Amino acid sequence: MAESPKHLLIVDDESALREAIAERLSDHGFIVEQAGSGEEAIQRLADFAFDVLVTDLRLPGIDGRQVLDAAIERYPEIIAIVITGFGTVKDAVEAIKQGAADFITKPFQFDALLHVLRSALEQRRLKTENAYLRSQLEDRYRIDGLVGHSQVMRDLFELLETVAATSSTVLITGETGTGKELAARAIHHNSPRRANRFVAINCSAIPETLLEAELFGHVRGAFTGAIGTRQGRLEQAHKGTLFLDEIGTMSPALQAKLLRVLQEREFERVGDSHTIKIDVRVIAATHSDLARMVAEGTFREDLFYRLNVIPIQLPPLRERREDIPLLVQHFLQRIAGDAGHDRVTVSQDALRRLMAYPWPGNVRQLENAIERALAFTHGRSQIDVADLAPEIQGHAPAADSADVWFPEDGLDFEHYIEGVELSLIKRSLERTRGNKRQAAKLLNLKRTTLIEKLKRLEPGKGALPR
Numbered sequence: 001m002a003e004s005p006k007h008l009l010i011v012d013d014e015s016a017l018r019e020a021i022a023e024r025l026s027d028h029g030f031i032v033e034q035a036g037s038g039e040e041a042i043q044r045l046a047d048f049a050f051d052v053l054v055t056d057l058r059l060p061g062i063d064g065r066q067v068l069d070a071a072i073e074r075y076p077e078i079i080a081i082v083i084t085g086f087g088t089v090k091d092a093v094e095a096i097k098q099g100a101a102d103f104i105t106k107p108f109q110f111d112a113l114l115h116v117l118r119s120a121l122e123q124r125r126l127k128t129e130n131a132y133l134r135s136q137l138e139d140r141y142r143i144d145g146l147v148g149h150s151q152v153m154r155d156l157f158e159l160l161e162t163v164a165a166t167s168s169t170v171l172i173t174g175e176t177g178t179g180k181e182l183a184a185r186a187i188h189h190n191s192p193r194r195a196n197r198f199v200a201i202n203c204s205a206i207p208e209t210l211l212e213a214e215l216f217g218h219v220r221g222a223f224t225g226a227i228g229t230r231q232g233r234l235e236q237a238h239k240g241t242l243f244l245d246e247i248g249t250m251s252p253a254l255q256a257k258l259l260r261v262l263q264e265r266e267f268e269r270v271g272d273s274h275t276i277k278i279d280v281r282v283i284a285a286t287h288s289d290l291a292r293m294v295a296e297g298t299f300r301e302d303l304f305y306r307l308n309v310i311p312i313q314l315p316p317l318r319e320r321r322e323d324i325p326l327l328v329q330h331f332l333q334r335i336a337g338d339a340g341h342d343r344v345t346v347s348q349d350a351l352r353r354l355m356a357y358p359w360p361g362n363v364r365q366l367e368n369a370i371e372r373a374l375a376f377t378h379g380r381s382q383i384d385v386a387d388l389a390p391e392i393q394g395h396a397p398a399a400d401s402a403d404v405w406f407p408e409d410g411l412d413f414e415h416y417i418e419g420v421e422l423s424l425i426k427r428s429l430e431r432t433r434g435n436k437r438q439a440a441k442l443l444n445l446k447r448t449t450l451i452e453k454l455k456r457l458e459p460g461k462g463a464l465p466r
């Protein structure tokens with residue numbers, strides 16, 4: 001099978017040299033992206049899983065060592081080549097200890113670089129394990145099982161720690177699978193209440209008629225079937241944390257009772273008149289838009305404000321794609337560790353597909369996808385594109401800026417966009433074996449629009465295949 005072209009990032013602040021190398025590398029089949037500074041390089045690396053990094057070690061500001069660190073931490077599979085100054089072999093040795101595949105000393109001939117690159121690629125093909133040790137997840141990117149690299153997640157960890165120190169009520173919102181329960185547990189485990197219980201109750205999983213007794217407990221004979229006296233979840237969480245999941249599904253009657261708990265810190269068991277005082281921190285979670293439910297009259301406004309003292313919003317995974325490599329490593333370690341597997345890595349090509357997929361089921365879906373992919377490797381030590389579920393394989397990375405080569409005199413924007421349109425249309429036609437109606441559906445276009453676009457974009461060709 002033919003090798004797919006390698007995506008390469010070259011980092012050097014000397015623009016003339018960098019551009020010359022970039023151009024020659026593209027002549028040799030690499031898809032090249034350039035960065036003129038360490039800062040820019042780190043930004044590019046966050047957005048895109050390059051196969052190869054070529055970086056000068058000496059850069060103003062963030063230097064090559066830091067770029068190398070960022071690259072290897074995120075992508076244990078990346079092939080990194082460092083460029084060192086003359087007489088600085090010590091730096092090169094350090095870089096290799098850090099996980100670089102090789103180095104080249106300035107000044108050098110282009111062919112020498114090409115040679116270093118090719119042998120590193122060849123070595124990698126033979127042995128896909130290099131640099132894995134460096135990939136071990138660092139503490140600063142996690143809190144109680146929640147991992148994340150992106151700024152939003154790092155801000156979230158800080159917020160969770162701050163909130164943990166208080167006893168305020170917290171409302172966690174976010175789509176399914178974004179980690180709401182994990183965040184609630186993290187708050188509890190970092191709080192002074194950690195020695196007491198974290199009690200979770202899913203309001204949507206318990207029939208409404210039973211939820212009240214489940215929450216508040218009941219006395220003997222309170223209702224048919226109440227044969228004894230029972231403590232509710234609220235009492236079990238005394239001095240600890242009560243996690244009310246899917247709060248949006250709670251009935252109006254129960255909403256009123258919960259409001260009283262939050263206001264007065266007291267309640268009665270079902271069928272009892274004795275009032276019980278309680279000390280509990282409440283964390284509620286929902287994937288629904290409670291503010292809208294308030295506006296529509298299906299959720300009590302006063303309760304909403306009582307719950308929403310500290311709002312915490314978990315962003316969907318597709319809005320923080322740069323967390324995907326780290327999450328993938330996290331799940332690989334966990335799943336492989338559980339099953340006693342050897343180390344398994346993910347090819348950069350597979351990682352690019354994973355980073356391009358929209359993940360409607362968020363982190364939970366990613367976790368399942370990795371588990372499935374592992375099963376498909378049948379003992380091989382690397383997950384490749386073919387091991388991914390078909391819908392994920394189909395998400396080739398968008399033709400985004402990482403693929404663009406900017407010529408000296410700038411690129412032709414209109415022409416470039418037309419190229420993207422044409423490639424999307426062709427790809428959907430390939431997928432549907434040339435069926436224009438289905439292809440149009442794939443792109444959410446009208447069939448006539450698709451045909452018009454084709455005519456405009458490929459005027460010479462007339463109608464396309466089949």
Ligand SMILES: Nc1ncnc2c1ncn2[C@@H]1O[C@H](COP(=O)(O)OP(=O)(O)OP(=O)(O)O)[C@@H](O)[C@H]1O
Pocket residue numbers: 145146147148174175176177178179180181182183287327330363364367
């Ligand atoms: N940031 C993260 N780091 C590591 N694992 C995560 C992260 N976010 C979620 N997960 C994992 O994803 C799965 C779903 O997380 P969780 O149950 O907390 O989501 P949720 O928002 O409560 O979902 P739902 O709305 O469907 O109940 C869990 O297995 C959890 O371990």
Ligand SMILES: [Mg+2]
Pocket residue numbers: 180181245
């Ligand atoms: Mg949940």
